[in-house]
Amino acid sequence: MSDKPKLAFFSFASCEGCQLQVLNCEDELVALLGAVDIVNFREAIDQKSDDYDIAFVEGSITRLEDQVALREIRERAKILVAFGACATIGGINAMKNFKPLAEVRRYVYGDKAEVFPTYATRPVHEVVEVDMKLHGCPISKSEFLKACTCLLAGKQFKVANYPVCVEGKLLGTGCLFDKGMRCLGVVTRAGCDPMCPSFGAGCIGCRGLVDNPNVEAAFDVLADAGLTVEEVLKDFRMFDGCAEQVKDQV
Numbered sequence: 001m002s003d004k005p006k007l008a009f010f011s012f013a014s015c016e017g018c019q020l021q022v023l024n025c026e027d028e029l030v031a032l033l034g035a036v037d038i039v040n041f042r043e044a045i046d047q048k049s050d051d052y053d054i055a056f057v058e059g060s061i062t063r064l065e066d067q068v069a070l071r072e073i074r075e076r077a078k079i080l081v082a083f084g085a086c087a088t089i090g091g092i093n094a095m096k097n098f099k100p101l102a103e104v105r106r107y108v109y110g111d112k113a114e115v116f117p118t119y120a121t122r123p124v125h126e127v128v129e130v131d132m133k134l135h136g137c138p139i140s141k142s143e144f145l146k147a148c149t150c151l152l153a154g155k156q157f158k159v160a161n162y163p164v165c166v167e168g169k170l171l172g173t174g175c176l177f178d179k180g181m182r183c184l185g186v187v188t189r190a191g192c193d194p195m196c197p198s199f200g201a202g203c204i205g206c207r208g209l210v211d212n213p214n215v216e217a218a219f220d221v222l223a224d225a226g227l228t229v230e231e232v233l234k235d236f237r238m239f240d241g242c243a244e245q246v247k248d249q250v
Ligand code: SF4
Pocket: 014, 015, 016, 017, 018, 019, 058, 059, 083, 084, 085, 086, 087, 091, 092, 136, 137, 138, 139
């Protein structure tokens, strides 16, 4: 029996794109598999086990049965990592929270809506204690690998707690507002080198808000760009619908 740490991957409401990012670590996967045993990962293996040390949880929680399953995972795992926007901030699944639930269920499931009970989307940390978060839609491969290195060394992986704009300034990415574009990088958590502005697209907030976002200032910046409060909120609701600062503005 191997004494390597056992990793297990689980998914709830998600597209499983974050698990695919793990598989996309092609060159580094061999080294990772030399250091750990993966005992649950339905994207890649048939094996399933209830015996694991580190649980990576993808997806947001939208059903009572998810909540029960997540609590069981929490009880079994020594360390629980929420990974991807769906798990860490609710992500795009939280858009449904701004519509009446019955209407959403009817839209998706039609006359079978009663057979598929769902409730308002919530991120993983609203149901169980989370030890580590990996942000983004999808997660960054390099952050995942760095986080694994920290976990195996018994160290805490520190996520960036400053805005995308700061990272952009350090890396020399120009400000998109100067080009007449809109961007949520003012209050969105950095760590993506800033992916979208580097390719000429505005940040749409997939890594969630920094811990203490100056949302009022962000609204002012966006309003200066000619956006109404409703348009600004619509932008934030794409990924950040579970954030208090966005919910409170409804
Ligand atoms: S965070 Fe994005 S890529 Fe990851 S599971 Fe959710 S929707 Fe898919």
